[in-house]
Amino acid sequence: MTELINVVGGAVVxxxxxxxSLLVARRTAPPQFAGMWEFPGGKVDPGEAPExxxxxxxxxxxxxEVRLGPELSAGAPAGWPLNPKAAMRVWFAELTAGTPQPLEDHDELRWVALANAEEVLGLPWIPADLPIVEALLAAVSAQPSPN
Structure with a gap:
């Protein structure tokens, strides 16, 4: 059995x-995902901690640069299944430096309002990311508002 590919994603809020608001990124490749939206992130290198x-x-x-918040629980230690060979762990993250630019793998970035679930879910997400988006919306709506 081959080892699962570990992927990390940022729910940048x-x-x-x-x-x-959530920052989402539109993919340019591979062809089957070009034009679809995702959480920015990528593969964990050998010997590298996920964070x-x-x-x-x-x-x-x-x-x-970001400050990491809590991990969005997938209910499985490996994270959210992306395909039979890969799983992704997703953390909430907040910008601390820099202005987001689509430098690599993306052609557009967009801030979407988390209060507007229809807008968020209406984007053409990479299919494996959609359950993560739904869980993120549920987690944010369950969060108490600060006073």
Whole structure:
């Protein structure tokens, strides 16, 4: 049996304390996913901690630094299944430096309002990311508002 490919993704929000907007990224490749939306991120390199990989990937893909918040629970230690060979762990993240730019693997970035689930779910998501998006919307709507 081959080892599962570990992937990390960032649910980059405008505020960890009171998330109202989510930064989403539109893929340019591979062809079957070009034009579809996803969480920015990528593969964890050998010997790299998942959180380190996420910081590296967000620097490479978007040119930003982030503060990581809680992980979005997948209910499985390996994370959210992407396909039979790969699983992704997703963390909430907040920008701390830089302005997001589509530097690598993406041609467009967009902030979407988390209060508008129809807008968020109406984007053509990579199919494996859709259950993660639904869980993220549920987690954010269950979060108490700060006073």
């Amino acid at each position: 405008d505020s960890l304390a009171d998330p109202r 380190e990989a996420l910081h590296r990937e967000l620097r490479e893909e978007l040119g930003v």
